[in-house]
Amino acid sequence: MRDQVPRRALQLRSLVTAAQTVQLSLEDVEVPVPERGQVVVRVEAAPINPSDLGLLFAGADMTQATAGGTAARPVVTAPLPPAAARSAATRVGQSLPVGNEGAGTVVAAGASGAGQALLGKVVAVAGGAMYSHYRCVDASACLELPDGARAADGAASFVNPLTALGMVETMRMEGHTALVHTAAASNLGQMLNRLCIEEQIPLVNIVRSPAHAQLLRAAGATWVCDSTSDTFSGDLTEALKATRATLVFDAIGGGPLASRILAAMEAAISVGGTFSRYGSSVHKQVYIYGGLDRGPTELTRSFGMAWGVGGWLVTPFLQKAGPQKVADMRRRVVAGLTTTFVSHYTDEVSLAGALQLDAIAVYGRQATGKKYLIKPADER
Amino acid sequence: MRDQVPRRALQLRSLVTAAQTVQLSLEDVEVPVPERGQVVVRVEAAPINPSDLGLLFAGADMTQATAGGTAARPVVTAPLPPAAARSAATRVGQSLPVGNEGAGTVVAAGASGAGQALLGKVVAVAGGAMYSHYRCVDASACLELPDGARAADGAASFVNPLTALGMVETMRMEGHTALVHTAAASNLGQMLNRLCIEEQIPLVNIVRSPAHAQLLRAAGATWVCDSTSDTFSGDLTEALKATRATLVFDAIGGGPLASRILAAMEAAISVGGTFSRYGSSVHKQVYIYGGLDRGPTELTRSFGMAWGVGGWLVTPFLQKAGPQKVADMRRRVVAGLTTTFVSHYTDEVSLAGALQLDAIAVYGRQATGKKYLIKPADER
Numbered sequence: 001m002r003d004q005v006p007r008r009a010l011q012l013r014s015l016v017t018a019a020q021t022v023q024l025s026l027e028d029v030e031v032p033v034p035e036r037g038q039v040v041v042r043v044e045a046a047p048i049n050p051s052d053l054g055l056l057f058a059g060a061d062m063t064q065a066t067a068g069g070t071a072a073r074p075v076v077t078a079p080l081p082p083a084a085a086r087s088a089a090t091r092v093g094q095s096l097p098v099g100n101e102g103a104g105t106v107v108a109a110g111a112s113g114a115g116q117a118l119l120g121k122v123v124a125v126a127g128g129a130m131y132s133h134y135r136c137v138d139a140s141a142c143l144e145l146p147d148g149a150r151a152a153d154g155a156a157s158f159v160n161p162l163t164a165l166g167m168v169e170t171m172r173m174e175g176h177t178a179l180v181h182t183a184a185a186s187n188l189g190q191m192l193n194r195l196c197i198e199e200q201i202p203l204v205n206i207v208r209s210p211a212h213a214q215l216l217r218a219a220g221a222t223w224v225c226d227s228t229s230d231t232f233s234g235d236l237t238e239a240l241k242a243t244r245a246t247l248v249f250d251a252i253g254g255g256p257l258a259s260r261i262l263a264a265m266e267a268a269i270s271v272g273g274t275f276s277r278y279g280s281s282v283h284k285q286v287y288i289y290g291g292l293d294r295g296p297t298e299l300t301r302s303f304g305m306a307w308g309v310g311g312w313l314v315t316p317f318l319q320k321a322g323p324q325k326v327a328d329m330r331r332r333v334v335a336g337l338t339t340t341f342v343s344h345y346t347d348e349v350s351l352a353g354a355l356q357l358d359a360i361a362v363y364g365r366q367a368t369g370k371k372y373l374i375k376p377a378d379e380r
Numbered sequence: 381m382r383d384q385v386p387r388r389a390l391q392l393r394s395l396v397t398a399a400q401t402v403q404l405s406l407e408d409v410e411v412p413v414p415e416r417g418q419v420v421v422r423v424e425a426a427p428i429n430p431s432d433l434g435l436l437f438a439g440a441d442m443t444q445a446t447a448g449g450t451a452a453r454p455v456v457t458a459p460l461p462p463a464a465a466r467s468a469a470t471r472v473g474q475s476l477p478v479g480n481e482g483a484g485t486v487v488a489a490g491a492s493g494a495g496q497a498l499l500g501k502v503v504a505v506a507g508g509a510m511y512s513h514y515r516c517v518d519a520s521a522c523l524e525l526p527d528g529a530r531a532a533d534g535a536a537s538f539v540n541p542l543t544a545l546g547m548v549e550t551m552r553m554e555g556h557t558a559l560v561h562t563a564a565a566s567n568l569g570q571m572l573n574r575l576c577i578e579e580q581i582p583l584v585n586i587v588r589s590p591a592h593a594q595l596l597r598a599a600g601a602t603w604v605c606d607s608t609s610d611t612f613s614g615d616l617t618e619a620l621k622a623t624r625a626t627l628v629f630d631a632i633g634g635g636p637l638a639s640r641i642l643a644a645m646e647a648a649i650s651v652g653g654t655f656s657r658y659g660s661s662v663h664k665q666v667y668i669y670g671g672l673d674r675g676p677t678e679l680t681r682s683f684g685m686a687w688g689v690g691g692w693l694v695t696p697f698l699q700k701a702g703p704q705k706v707a708d709m710r711r712r713v714v715a716g717l718t719t720t721f722v723s724h725y726t727d728e729v730s731l732a733g734a735l736q737l738d739a740i741a742v743y744g745r746q747a748t749g750k751k752y753l754i755k756p757a758d759e760r
Binding site for chain 2: 054086087090253254256259270278281288289291296298299301302304305307308309311312313316
């Protein structure tokens, strides 16, 4: 198989410069010869997840981006606002590959049995640097897709599915019995909704438009609250009374929403209770896992003293959960690849296509229903 | 002894009315005859702690307070802003006693040996309703003071000492090795400073004036950062680099301070490290235990994803720590009553004196060095 693999191929790179810009380009890099336990995957599909955009754009103002380079090797340059430049100080001058996950065909393998067994198979990988024509990884990092599954089906096998499963598992580990999710109409949100329906976990979906509320209701969601509605506070409190949810996963981060949810939880908990000067003793937790609103989180602290707000990421969660639980989760994802854990894409692009300003203008907005799939193999 | 105890005596009360006011008064209440395991304490000293003011004032605007009643039975009335009225909705119409802790002489006891053994002793009690002439409590709730100790010495034996010890214990239980404390020149802050010096725990004291910085340095503090200084951010980062502190106890609550400390911690942790798109993996925690600034907490989230902010109260902490640890802590407090755990008061007032507008204007501000001690026994 090695003869099929070129010695060099393209890889998407993000470089923060000393001039406080980010520069996106396709670099010609060596394709490694796989060592004993390794395989080379021809990347055929890799999603652009919200969690890729931080590394990709480095917080740059992409509305100011300019295009350069050639059609086959485009270069996009955009300025970093001062706060982004400070955050990105430690990566100045480092040309970084991007792409948390993807899938493709194993086209070369080292001598190990595990590697050889994967030759010709379609696998999913969460190895980073997946916006590449070829990616050399440990065979053990590969999730073999079922017979007949396309790379596009398995491209998003890790980030969203393990995040959804991780939210449910965190709920159980920390003693909660129901969930609240914001930006709930996202690909991840729709997945969490299907998962919670399957597991009979009460889920309060918070969305930001009537259309998104409709989308989730059509998908079987019982509790959907539209934060743009005049009746939002009351709707939310009713949903919280009914579900007794005390755990929130929040993709928005900035603004008063986390605080409003905590206050509504406290109101739902306190119904019919007696006065306590420090509020209820029921712990209410918000985990912020995204930053659709980059502004400050504003907490009014009008919800007693038994509360917490913190950051949450799937990777540290998986480390805490341990290898056995993670293996269970991976099996479950493969079984539900085209059902519970399916992803939908607005558009498919090549690596060069991902560096077109009009594409960036769409997928960079992180808007619901605007998800891109990169298909690097299509352009070689 | 029972003959010495009147059948009725005065007790300070706080009442939220349906007209959205708080009304403070002295009510004539029955002094219970102690049951078998109970004692009656003649309250001789009770501090006005910041943690008493929430129940006392119910969030009212005390600058708008008006005085009524008589010299012996003053009545103070103040309006509740709308947010405070909402928070206090469940206590409308309930006349609530106030005063978390205090000390005095046991003047009557039930038949139990434990109660009888306390007759004539000076004890400290954290029973609530301590702004009273007499308070009937379980003998087991009494902390006997050492021979020769005055009630004033033991009046604040619980809230601040157990809070300071609880902060240190929380640090150990959650795997941190150093502390940051805001409003660090408070009575509690000075106590925590003495305790950390004794235990050789690195403590970063954050204060809000040069005078308070001086006060703490004079008390032996190594790390003092004045948030009103131009060099605050740099000073704080240096102190955090030196101490490796990753846990904050914050009495202020509102505004950007918690966020600034988290950002400085992340900067101190990340020195010399390589770029990580999600920041360091070191967990940084802020516990908000007070609300000197009632405005919203503003979190910029510029400190990676390994962080948490939450409420912290000493009572749930003690429940988590368990009776054995609490007994150890109480012994330790008694041993250090006039040294490590000493409190200082600006002024002493009677129950009626505590309801004078000029006194409220001073102790209601929660300013450092403006702490009042109520001495109910002085006015009978």
